[in-house]
Amino acid sequence: MLLAAIVFVTGIDWGLPARSTDAYLFGSRTPWTGQEILSLAPARDDAVRGADVDINPLDRSAAQIHLNATDAQRAEIVRRYRLYSHQPDEMITLMSLARIRENHGDPRLYQYGGLWIYPVGVLLKISSMLGFIELRGDQAFYLDHPEAFGRFYVVARLYSAAWGVLGVWAVWWLARRWSGSKLLAAGAAACYVLLPVVVNMAHEAKPHLPGAVLMLLAVMVATKFVETGRVRWALLAGAGCGAATGMVLSAAPVFLVLVVMIFFCQAAPFARRWGIVLAAAAVGVVVYCLTNPFVPINLLTNQAALQSNLGNTSAMYEAGRWGEGMTTAGLLVSLGATPVIAIGGAVAGVWLLARRVFQRQQCDDTCAGRGEVGWLLAAPAIVLAIQFAALAAGKPPEYARFAIFIDVALVVALFVGIGSVVRNTRVRAILCTGVLVLPMLASSKYVLGFASDQSLSSSRRHAADVLAAKLPEDGSAVVHLSAEPAPYSCPPLNLFNVKIILNRSGDLPTPADARVSVRPNPLHPISWADVVIDTGK
Numbered sequence: 001m002l003l004a005a006i007v008f009v010t011g012i013d014w015g016l017p018a019r020s021t022d023a024y025l026f027g028s029r030t031p032w033t034g035q036e037i038l039s040l041a042p043a044r045d046d047a048v049r050g051a052d053v054d055i056n057p058l059d060r061s062a063a064q065i066h067l068n069a070t071d072a073q074r075a076e077i078v079r080r081y082r083l084y085s086h087q088p089d090e091m092i093t094l095m096s097l098a099r100i101r102e103n104h105g106d107p108r109l110y111q112y113g114g115l116w117i118y119p120v121g122v123l124l125k126i127s128s129m130l131g132f133i134e135l136r137g138d139q140a141f142y143l144d145h146p147e148a149f150g151r152f153y154v155v156a157r158l159y160s161a162a163w164g165v166l167g168v169w170a171v172w173w174l175a176r177r178w179s180g181s182k183l184l185a186a187g188a189a190a191c192y193v194l195l196p197v198v199v200n201m202a203h204e205a206k207p208h209l210p211g212a213v214l215m216l217l218a219v220m221v222a223t224k225f226v227e228t229g230r231v232r233w234a235l236l237a238g239a240g241c242g243a244a245t246g247m248v249l250s251a252a253p254v255f256l257v258l259v260v261m262i263f264f265c266q267a268a269p270f271a272r273r274w275g276i277v278l279a280a281a282a283v284g285v286v287v288y289c290l291t292n293p294f295v296p297i298n299l300l301t302n303q304a305a306l307q308s309n310l311g312n313t314s315a316m317y318e319a320g321r322w323g324e325g326m327t328t329a330g331l332l333v334s335l336g337a338t339p340v341i342a343i344g345g346a347v348a349g350v351w352l353l354a355r356r357v358f359q360r361q362q363c364d365d366t367c368a369g370r371g372e373v374g375w376l377l378a379a380p381a382i383v384l385a386i387q388f389a390a391l392a393a394g395k396p397p398e399y400a401r402f403a404i405f406i407d408v409a410l411v412v413a414l415f416v417g418i419g420s421v422v423r424n425t426r427v428r429a430i431l432c433t434g435v436l437v438l439p440m441l442a443s444s445k446y447v448l449g450f451a452s453d454q455s456l457s458s459s460r461r462h463a464a465d466v467l468a469a470k471l472p473e474d475g476s477a478v479v480h481l482s483a484e485p486a487p488y489s490c491p492p493l494n495l496f497n498v499k500i501i502l503n504r505s506g507d508l509p510t511p512a513d514a515r516v517s518v519r520p521n522p523l524h525p526i527s528w529a530d531v532v533i534d535t536g537k
Contacts (some may be wrong), residue, residue, distance in 0.1 A: 012450070013150070083146060085153050093117060120156045124155055159210070171408060196335065215405050219257055226261050253387070257376050260376055261376060325391065338442050341439060348416065397520050446526075460533065466535050479493060481502050491533060
């Protein structure tokens with residue numbers, strides 16, 4: 001857990017907004033104040049808009065869109081560079097919290113659960129009381145002081161990282177229960193810390209790592225029910241499932257744990273177990289509704305608000321193209337867990353589960369629950385894998401975050417599998433150490449990427465310098481983009497001397513002085529830190 005804390009906190013302040021971008025955005029002109037930006041591009045709102053829905057989306061039917069033709073357009077771009085981080089999804093949590101008072105507590109963000117949104121808001125308040133951040137209801141202040149706003153991201157990232165540290169204990173407990181070996185459990189816990197997807201998600205203000213950890217905790221509690229048959233453990237398992245879904249909606253398959261656990265519990269009559277699992281599921285639903293009260297409220301009174309957010313999210317994910325999806329899913333799991341963990345864990349998992357089914361090994365009190373742990377982990381992991389593959393076609397490497405629970409389950413299976421084949425403690429230790437080498441090398445590149453993104457030598461700063469040096473200053477320069485300019489999609493450009501054109505997807509741009517595009521860094525492809533920026537023609 002100490003190792004996890006060190007790894008997860010290192011470079012956690014990467015990619016934060018700063019006034020240093022003004023030198024590129026304004027050139028020799030005097031940068032606008034926060035109040036000037038708000039007067040040029042006032043914040044707008046409506047009664048039903050989701051927190052992640054664009055206020056004024058562009059009409060993408062046009063082949064080319066001039067993005068900085070007016071001061072109002074320039075002000076919107078400047079606002080992004082002063083308030084957004086280098087991760088394109090982090091800002092939606094803060095956008096939700098910025099409107100939560102006027103929306104009477106409704107976050108208008110439902111794929112990120114209330115167990116994520118509300119605690120981040122509480123932590124921001126506590127951080128303000130401790131003097132770590134300055135909390136004001138004044139956007140102009142943060143536009144003038146983007147570094148102060150950047151600390152909001154750090155607080156939210158620390159919340160995610162804290163859950164990641166708790167996940168070390170969960171992985172250790174499950175691997176220990178399944179294998180009966182502290183050595184194998186320690187190896188699995190260390191490997192979890194070093195998984196590229198875990199390291200990356202611990203550095204982002206997003207709920208996917210906390211959601212995965214809550215799923216692991218639900219499996220832990222379900223294991224206790226299998227061992228004891230006590231109703232309280234079943235109800236706690238249901239609460240854990242509801243909490244995981246209340247953290248991030250994509251964790252909903254964890255409810256399958258409740259069904260699986262009744263088939264392995266021998267301490268209660270089978271007919272009675274169905275009543276227990278229904279009660280546990282009801283507790284889970286209640287926990288979800290308590291942590292996300294505006295989902296049932298809006299379902300009854302304001303369905304347009306739900307549709308605005310969830311419709312926007314579902315539009316990003318389209319099932320189909322299974323062949324491409326399965327190939328992409330396999331590649332992304334290997335990126336998130338490294339190929340050794342992905343392949344070795346899958347083989348070990350199949351072997352262990354099949355052995356449990358066909359051999360029906362006798363187990364005494366010292367190893368009670370070992371085989372059951374595997375099935376309790378496997379049930380949601382298998383459904384998540386199907387869902388992951390169904391939506392994976394055409395997705396970028398960052399989509400690997402949705403497989404984080406799958407990756408962790410593969411880690412546990414691999415180390416338990418090592419224990420099932422190798423009995424010699426010394427050989428086990430050597431194998432466990434060897435398995436850790438590849439994820440350690442991979443995760444170190446992610447940590448270095450975060451550290452690099454903090455510095456003046458980051459890829460975005462370098463690209464901005466290259467563009468500033470090669471583009472003419474007489475206003476004739478034309479730059480083509482494939483996405484609207486923001487810190488994560490484009491280095492800062494002079495908004496007054498450069499004509500910025502957005503191309504419709506699939507259209508070839510007309511001759512330009514530069515065509516800017518962002519692609520993942522092959523050294524750490526899941527991460528948005530220190531990405532590769534192409535500024536060529």
